Structure formats: structure tokens, C-alpha cells
Amino acid sequence: MLEAQLDDGAIPWFEGGPWDPWNHGECVMALGVAGEWSAVRAGLDCLAERQGPDGAWLGEYGNMLPMADRLHMAREPAPVFRDTNFAAYCAVVLWHAWRLSGDLQLVRRHWPMVARAIDFVVAQQHGPGDISWCGEAHGGEADDAVRAGCGSIHKSLDCALRLARLMEEPRPAWARARQALAHALRERPERFDRTTDRSAFAMDWYYPVLGGAISGPAARARIEAGWAAFVEPGVGCRCVKDQPWATVAETCELALTLISLGRRSEAADLLAWQDAHRDASGAYWMGWQFAEGIIWPEERPTWTQAAAILAHDALYDLSSAADVLVAHR
Numbered sequence: 001m002l003e004a005q006l007d008d009g010a011i012p013w014f015e016g017g018p019w020d021p022w023n024h025g026e027c028v029m030a031l032g033v034a035g036e037w038s039a040v041r042a043g044l045d046c047l048a049e050r051q052g053p054d055g056a057w058l059g060e061y062g063n064m065l066p067m068a069d070r071l072h073m074a075r076e077p078a079p080v081f082r083d084t085n086f087a088a089y090c091a092v093v094l095w096h097a098w099r100l101s102g103d104l105q106l107v108r109r110h111w112p113m114v115a116r117a118i119d120f121v122v123a124q125q126h127g128p129g130d131i132s133w134c135g136e137a138h139g140g141e142a143d144d145a146v147r148a149g150c151g152s153i154h155k156s157l158d159c160a161l162r163l164a165r166l167m168e169e170p171r172p173a174w175a176r177a178r179q180a181l182a183h184a185l186r187e188r189p190e191r192f193d194r195t196t197d198r199s200a201f202a203m204d205w206y207y208p209v210l211g212g213a214i215s216g217p218a219a220r221a222r223i224e225a226g227w228a229a230f231v232e233p234g235v236g237c238r239c240v241k242d243q244p245w246a247t248v249a250e251t252c253e254l255a256l257t258l259i260s261l262g263r264r265s266e267a268a269d270l271l272a273w274q275d276a277h278r279d280a281s282g283a284y285w286m287g288w289q290f291a292e293g294i295i296w297p298e299e300r301p302t303w304t305q306a307a308a309i310l311a312h313d314a315l316y317d318l319s320s321a322a323d324v325l326v327a328h329r
Contacts, residue, residue, distance in 0.1 A: 059082075087117045
């Protein structure tokens with residue numbers, strides 16, 4: 001991550017690769033756990049500088065990049081959108097930095113950025129509670145809500161409300177938006193996947209739990225219901241349930257989900273399986289194609305390293321922010 005960070009503080013997926021504020025923020029959080037505070041401050045300043053006047057960011061969708069060859073992703077511009085989940089995540093990043101540092105000046109410096117971002121996100125919410133996946137689609141034919149993104153936004157709204165209390169600037173509209181979003185994720189399935197069925201993706205399975213919108217017995221039931229479809233024993237979490245491809249990042253996020261449910265032993269097993277997917281330097285490969293028995297693709301994204309650091313932090317309580325991603329109200 002440090003090697004990939006650019007002069008303006010941006011952390012792309014890899015050298016010459018795409019940038020988006022969510023994965024950038026995940027890297028900033030991991031660098032904070034590692035004590036790299038110069039890089040953390042540069043990363044937060046980068047977010048502030050790149051934020052648009054409407055509170056959103058133009059984030060590149062790296063998952064839409066073609067493959068340059070069978071094993072490597074293309075190094076070319078990716079499509080850009082004002083993604084609502086991307087925008088909201090800065091609240092998690094800043095709350096995490098506060099929990100690590102106790103630096104109130106740092107929070108005050110970046111609180112306006114968070115406030116603008118959350119206002120943008122809440123403006124994309126529909127009456128039933130779901131939030132459009134991006135500003136460009138809101139109200140149009142491509143309008144839709146994504147369970148994974150909305151699950152993450154639920155967590156971001158939680159952190160934003162915590163920051164608002166810290167700044168003594170109540171945001172009751174944000175609290176109402178969070179409550180409505182949780183209700184939609186629990187009770188209004190018809191509001192999601194209106195244009196595309198994403199139920200085969202692991203993130204749509206576990207993120208409503210990881211983000212805290214679904215909890216208690218319902219959360220445990222949801223994870224149990226999808227376990228056999230998404231978890232390849234000894235390997236990790238499949239990205240898509242009908243594809244023989246497990247990714248380190250999704251496995252680490254599933255581990256975080258299990259930790260949030262008190263299932264720490266199973267989370268430890270998932271993380272231990274990922275040791276087989278590291279290079280000689282200790283960096284994690286993006287994923288493992290277990291039908292062919294090959295690393296695929298041969299990429300080591302910065303956010304994969306970040307997910308691993310944050311999952312191990314949560315499991316072993318390595319930092320003062322270890323519970324940020326796994327403790328819910």
C-alpha cells in the first residue's frame with residue numbers, strides 16, 4: 001500500500017490501476033492500524049481534495065476492467081460513477097482514524113467532507129428506504145439498489161452519526177435515513193435487484209449482516225443459509241457461488257462478519273486458509289481458482305492487503321479500533 005500511494009495521497013488498486021474512494025479508504029484504515037500516520041493523513045487529504053462539489057467522488061469501477069491477458073487485469077481507464085457506497089465510506093474511515101488516534105483536530109479538519117458526502121448519499125434515498133447505487137442512475141431507467149452497497153452504507157451512516165455526536169452537530173435526518181435503510185434491507189426485498197439479479201454474489205449475502213442492518217437470529221440464519229453455497233472448505237469464500245473462484249478480500253470480509261456474530265473460531269479458520277494465497281514477500285494474491293489450482297488473477301490489490309489487515313486486527317484486537325467494523329448498535 002505504501003509503495004502504491006501516489007504523491008497526492010491516492011492509493012490505487014495497484015500501480016497504473018483504478019482508484020475509487022471506498023478501496024482507498026479501506027487502505028487508509030489498514031495503514032492506520034500499521035501506524036503509518038503520514039500515509040493516513042495524506043490519504044484523508046486526498047479524499048478531501050478529490051471530493052466533488054455535490055459531496056460525491058468520481059470513482060473508477062475496476063471490476064468493469066477487461067483482462068489484458070488470461071492472468072492480468074488491463075491497465076486502462078475504468079468507467080466512473082458517483083457511487084453512493086463509495087461516497088458514504090469516508091465516515092467509516094474518519095471514525096476509524098479517530099478511534100486509533102484520538103486526534104480531534106484531524107476529525108474537525110475532515111468532518112465537513114463527511115457531512116457533504118452523507119448529505120449526497122441521503123439525497124439518493126427512496127421513500128421505502130433503499131438508496132440508489134449511484135447519482136447518475138437515481139430516478140432514471142438504470143435506478144436500482146444493491147444489497148451489498150446498501151449494507152455498507154448502513155455501517156457508514158452509523159459511523160457518520162457517531163462523528164456528528166462527537167462534533168456536537170446532531171443529524172436527525174441521517175438517523176431516519178439509517179433506520180429506513182435497515183428496514184428496507186430486512187423487509188423490502190423487492191426494492192433491491194430491480195434491474196439485475198445479484199443474489200449469486202457473496203457480498204450481497206454477507207454485507208447486510210456485516211453492516212449491521214440485519215442482526216441477531218436473522219443474521220445467524222442468513223449466514224447459515226448461504227454457507228454451503230459460498231464457502232469452499234479449506235480455500236475461502238467464493239466471489240460468485242457458481243464459480244470456482246475464492247477471493248482473499250471476500251474471505252476476510254466474511255471473517256469480519258463471523259466475528260460480529262461471535263463466531264471467532266470459524267473466522268480464524270477462514271483467515272488461516274488465506275496463508276496459502278500469499279507470495280514470497282507475504283502479500284496476498286487477489287484470488288484462487290480452485291478448479292484449475294491457479295492464482296487468478298495474478299494481481300495483489302492494495303485493498304486485498306487492507307482487508308486482511310483489518311480482519312486480523314478485529315480477530316486479535318491488535319489496535320484501539322479493532323471493533324469498528326464488527327461492533328454494531
